[in-house]
Amino acid sequence: MSLSNCFGLWAPRGSRTTPAAGTGGTQTGNKDAGGGGGAIAGPIKTVVVLVMENRSFDHMFGFMKRLNPEIDGLTGTETNPLSLTNPAAGVVTVSDQAPFVDPADPGHSYQDIAVQIFGSTTDTTANPPPMNGFAANAESIQAGLSTTIMSAFAPEHIPVHTALVQEFAVVDRWFASVPSSTQPNRLYLHSATSHGLMSNNTELLAEGLPQKTIFEVVDEAGLTFGIYYQQVPNTLFYSNLRQLKYLGNFHPYDLSFLDDAQRGVLPNYTVIEPKYFNVVADLANDDHPVHDVAQGQKLIKEVYEALRASPQWNEILLLITYDEHGGFHDHVPTPVAGVPSPDGLVGSAPPYSFDFKRLGVRVPTLLISPWIPAGTVLHEPNGPTSTSQYEHSSIPATVKKLFNLPGPFLTARDAWAGTFDGVLSLTAPRTDCPLQLPAAPSSLQPQPSTESSLLSEFQEELVTLAASLQGQLSPPSECNTVKKAHAYITDAVDNFFKAATTASKAGLPN
Structure with a gap:
């Protein structure tokens, strides 16, 4: 039986809880x-x-080809059309100026991806797929986003x-x-x-x-x-x-x-x-x-x-x-x-x-x-x-x-x-593996606050998980911004492990 079906009670948030050693399960360590x-x-x-x-x-590694030509990366000449129906709209060429903080979250649903790789939501038969719909799909979501998704x-x-x-x-x-x-x-x-x-x-x-x-x-x-x-x-x-x-x-x-x-x-x-x-x-x-x-x-x-x-x-x-x-x-x-x-x-x-x-x-x-x-x-x-x-x-x-x-x-x-x-x-x-890696960069642009932003689909899924860990069918309706969701999932995870620890100490079955 899962804990989500056993413990649905809301508990006051205390200090961050570490699942206790010796409370069941395989413990940390290389056997x-x-x-x-x-x-x-x-x-x-x-x-x-x-x-x-x-x-x-x-996007992340395409221009690593400059360092190692064996990598199947970018030459810098790759393009995607801005429109899948109007060739006169032109193309977007890849660049090496990807921002550290993107202006928007590009589309990545099943439907979006069908357009991106096949140029269509209905015809997914091409083999190999043309990979020609990334820019057009991004542009349909937000004007100018095609430049971002074509950057590396x-x-x-x-x-x-x-x-x-x-x-x-x-x-x-x-x-x-x-x-x-x-x-x-x-x-x-x-x-x-x-x-x-x-x-x-x-x-x-x-x-x-x-x-x-x-x-x-x-x-x-x-x-x-x-x-x-x-x-x-x-x-x-x-x-x-x-x-x-x-x-x-x-x-x-x-x-x-x-x-x-x-x-x-x-x-x-x-x-x-x-x-x-x-x-x-x-x-x-x-x-x-x-x-x-x-x-x-x-x-x-x-x-x-x-x-x-x-x-x-x-x-x-x-x-x-x-x-x-x-x-x-x-x-x-x-x-x-x-x-x-x-x-x-x-x-x-x-x-x-x-x-x-x-x-x-x-x-x-x-x-x-x-x-x-x-x-x-x-x-x-x-x-x-x-x-x-x-x-x-x-x-x-x-x-x-x-x-x-x-x-x-x-x-x-x-x-x-x-x-x-x-x-x-x-x-x-090897004995020559670096002990340290280069310093991580600072952002190339100031990072805007996203605490008041609405949730991405992935974050909504995590809030759903947090609700289920507390035996709730759905999260509170007001849990709709990043800041509120972060507080909610933090409490939910803490309470889940506290309840689990208590149940384990009481000798309840798995």
């Missing part, structure tokens, strides 16, 4: 390193996953990313799992399916998604997992993770991550969640427009440097990716053939339906480990089928392989997805 857990044969004992928000590969970052403007591209591995053909928005894609990260979710389905999200995840597979094998969350753990959309026995697997990032890394007790499967709400006292660092990309650079630098200084460093593989492209231009055609449905479910967002047999747009992905040669570029995977690609289901597929996990794959999708374990090609760990 393979410390003894008493599942056996891992290879050098990687800890996989760390950090997933940022809503940026395409070309110059390498010198994002020095943290640039250093990691040069020092480790970049994957230049990693695609979002679904041609849709955040939540369906985030669900694929750890379960290789969205259980039929193709858009913002409030009822389904409030109930929690029932599919099995890689977290449970890791736990069943006698290994450890941990989720280090900031503001709210998005992973609680998986209903199984709301069980009391997993209480000890959730850790407030600010209170636990740096210390656990320093002590060398990070779990075998470690997930870091960024801040999704931008308030003055707690700036968002997830890179979601219209949040400041400089804050995301600071988070990535902090995570890398904590891992690099950890006694676990020579046993770590860090993966940094983005959930979906967020409406930003990318020139590489999305794979539309040979992609299996994970479970046969069909998504519905009237008047549209989707069979989950094509992928989303390409997103930036980095692989970081002392077992990876500097300057590595991964293109398409070598199997397991002739149509396999790197996508979010590659994460559970690779964890299964690295950790020698027993049992079947989670779905048909992770059975098909390419694994990236081959990037660990060195025979001994």
